[in-house]
Amino acid sequence: MSQTIPISFTLNGRLQELEVEPHELLLDVVRDRLGMTGAKRSCDVQVCGACTILVDGRPLSACTTLAFEVRGKSVLTIEGLADDGKLHPLQEAFIEHGGFQCGFCTPGMILASKALLDENPSPTEEYLKHFMHGNICRCTGYKKIIESIMAAAKKMRA
Ligand code: FES
Ligand code: FES
Numbered sequence: 001m002s003q004t005i006p007i008s009f010t011l012n013g014r015l016q017e018l019e020v021e022p023h024e025l026l027l028d029v030v031r032d033r034l035g036m037t038g039a040k041r042s043c044d045v046q047v048c049g050a051c052t053i054l055v056d057g058r059p060l061s062a063c064t065t066l067a068f069e070v071r072g073k074s075v076l077t078i079e080g081l082a083d084d085g086k087l088h089p090l091q092e093a094f095i096e097h098g099g100f101q102c103g104f105c106t107p108g109m110i111l112a113s114k115a116l117l118d119e120n121p122s123p124t125e126e127y128l129k130h131f132m133h134g135n136i137c138r139c140t141g142y143k144k145i146i147e148s149i150m151a152a153a154k155k156m157r158a
Pocket of ligand 2: 099137
């Protein structure tokens with residue numbers, strides 16, 4: 001029997017304290033043990049971005065991160081992005097500009113682009129495409145996603 005590791009971190013602003021196995025993945029802890037199913041599992045090898053969450057504001061693939069690695073850190077999933085029921089401008093823009101179809105990639109897309117806009121509020125389209133190259137969408141052809149993020153950036157600067 002393997003030993004468990006006690007960890008604590010904040011998830012969407014709420015302190016979580018739990019015991020994890022050394023090999024337990026953050027994606028499994030967040031989805032299966034803490035009920036935040038917005039982050040999706042697809043490739044499982046840090047290629048598609050569907051499992052992207054923010055750790056201390058930086059995008060990270062939860063499918064290849066061990067849960068104990070987020071000890072003492074702040075984790076944000078899509079469930080924690082709206083502020084007191086009000087959608088984040090990125091969420092609004094994805095709705096307004098048709099930035100999703102099936103929605104499987106959308107939580108990862110929105111969180112990755114949030115990290116980008118927090119760091120660079122006025123990205124060029126080229127920079128945006130480069131930054132988002134690790135997030136794959138099978139449905140939209142990306143055009144509407146780019147439009148959504150650029151629209152949100154404009155709104156957030158206003
Ligand atoms: S499921 Fe994690 S990057 Fe694809
Ligand atoms: S909206 Fe379906 S994978 Fe992106």
